Amino acid sequence: xxxxxLICAAIGLAGVCVxxxxxxxxxxxxxxxxxxxxxxxxxxxxxxxGPGISRxxxxxxxxxxxxxxxxxxxxxxxxxxxxxxxxxxxxFYVTAAKPASLAFLVHPSRVAVSxxxxxxxxxxxxxxxxxxxxxPVGINFQMNAGSTSLLSRPARTVDGVAWFxxxxxxxxxxxxxxxxxxxxxxRRAVQQVASDPCNLRISGxxxxxxxxxxxxxxxxxxxxxxxxxxxxxxxxIGANGKSTVDAPIKQGIARAQMKSLGATSISVxxxxxMGNELRIGAQP
Amino acid sequence: xxxxxxxxxxxxxxxxxxxxYAQDAAVQVQLDSKKAxxxxxxxxxxxxxxxxxxxxxxxxxxxxxxxxxxxxxxxxVGEARQWLRQTVTNQTPGLRQKYVEQGHRLEAVFYAPEGDxxxxxxxxxxxxxxxxxxxxxxxxPMVVHxxxxxxxxxxxxxxRQLQAVPEF
Numbered sequence: 001x002x003x004x005x006l007i008c009a010a011i012g013l014a015g016v017c018v019x020x021x022x023x024x025x026x027x028x029x030x031x032x033x034x035x036x037x038x039x040x041x042x043x044x045x046x047x048x049x050g051p052g053i054s055r056x057x058x059x060x061x062x063x064x065x066x067x068x069x070x071x072x073x074x075x076x077x078x079x080x081x082x083x084x085x086x087x088x089x090x091x092f093y094v095t096a097a098k099p100a101s102l103a104f105l106v107h108p109s110r111v112a113v114s115x116x117x118x119x120x121x122x123x124x125x126x127x128x129x130x131x132x133x134x135x136p137v138g139i140n141f142q143m144n145a146g147s148t149s150l151l152s153r154p155a156r157t158v159d160g161v162a163w164f165x166x167x168x169x170x171x172x173x174x175x176x177x178x179x180x181x182x183x184x185x186x187r188r189a190v191q192q193v194a195s196d197p198c199n200l201r202i203s204g205x206x207x208x209x210x211x212x213x214x215x216x217x218x219x220x221x222x223x224x225x226x227x228x229x230x231x232x233x234x235x236x237i238g239a240n241g242k243s244t245v246d247a248p249i250k251q252g253i254a255r256a257q258m259k260s261l262g263a264t265s266i267s268v269x270x271x272x273x274m275g276n277e278l279r280i281g282a283q284p
Numbered sequence: 285x286x287x288x289x290x291x292x293x294x295x296x297x298x299x300x301x302x303x304x305y306a307q308d309a310a311v312q313v314q315l316d317s318k319k320a321x322x323x324x325x326x327x328x329x330x331x332x333x334x335x336x337x338x339x340x341x342x343x344x345x346x347x348x349x350x351x352x353x354x355x356x357x358x359x360x361v362g363e364a365r366q367w368l369r370q371t372v373t374n375q376t377p378g379l380r381q382k383y384v385e386q387g388h389r390l391e392a393v394f395y396a397p398e399g400d401x402x403x404x405x406x407x408x409x410x411x412x413x414x415x416x417x418x419x420x421x422x423x424x425p426m427v428v429h430x431x432x433x434x435x436x437x438x439x440x441x442x443x444r445q446l447q448a449v450p451e452f
């Protein structure tokens with residue numbers, strides 16, 4: 001800059017040759033104000049470019065230009081250009097403020113019990129201006145079924161992200177999944193439902209219309225009642241051939257009326273699970 | 285006469301589509317997803333991200349050059365869309381920003397277990413030009429590091445967070 005002034009003085013143009021310069025802050029926290037100081041004399045134009053801002057302003061060289069917190073809410077790279085004849089530029093960064101909210105993604109919303117690595121959660125801390133907080137922070141993940149704790153796992157964010165993955169609990173019902181950071185927390189609910197049926201058992205009896213066959217109350221291997229609507233397939237093999245009936249579980253039990261007059265063998269299955277086989281004699 | 289008008293309109297549309305294609309093609313994007321986890325980035329996903337990130341920068345450049353916030357709609361959501369719209373709509377009349385000679389080196393650093401979010405580090409190189417009317421007041425080559433969050437929508441990946449940082 002000194003050489004520029006010397007050149008200006010040497011050619012006798014000091015009155016019109018303005019050696020302006022600007023100084024920007026090293027770093028600013030989002031939502032704080034900042035000052036861009038200028039040197040030189042005379043009028044100039046200051047351009048400020050950054051996330052959310054693209055502005056031109058007339059300034060007097062030698063004065064400080066205050067940038068309001070409103071203009072520095074978004075984290076990112078800002079470029080200031082000061083023009084008075086020639087242009088000078090400088091850039092600075094705005095960084096995220098302290099965490100003010102947590103974005104919490106939990107999957108799935110409905111899961112069968114006792115499934116390995118079936119529940120996962122991702123948390124991203126944001127400041128009050130919705131900037132991603134990249135400085136590492138500690139997150140505590142918790143999963144509770146009523147008063148029973150299923151998971152309590154501390155994690156630290158890396159690049160603004162922390163996550164967990166775990167096995168679903170053993171009992172069906174609502175599970176609360178929490179992520180906490182100091183006094184901030186986010187909560188999600190996961191519905192745990194019974195897994196595949198276990199120990200399918202059927203009983204049957206002759207009726208005037210054929211054979212009425214029904215399951216015992218259907219449970220998974222952990223004893224949770226299997227969700228109503230789950231399909232149970234009954235297969236009857238008799239003298240007349242083979243017939244199949246798909247019946248949904250209603251109030252824990254699946255029923256089917258099968259038409260067969262002769263001796264019949266009936267089996268039951270749901271998904272990949274087979275149950276017992278029933279033999280019913282011919283109609284007298 | 286009608287034929288001449290038709291030809292003129294056709295030529296204009298053709299030129300416009302070529303311009304758009306040329307702008308899009310001018311944005312170079314490379315993605316390295318080897319370090320991404322916990323979920324592995326499949327090659328189809330990789331291609332989709334490269335395609336949509338390139339489109340996002342093309343849209344952003346167009347929005348800031350022509351002061352057209354609607355260009356942002358198909359590629360940005362959430363906070364990224366909000367601040368970009370704000371930049372465009374509040375831009376002092378007469379000012380235009382141009383991002384030229386763009387090259388983006390992306391590294392996937394986190395891919396959510398269920399594939400519903402991906403975090404990328406973009407080492408972007410471009411010339412940022414600022415026009416005040418017809419006057420070029422700033423023209424500098426820049427290397428800027430961006431932390432990017434993208435989330436999938438029905439048919440593409442959208443940029444949800446685009447945040448420049450001094451370094452990774």
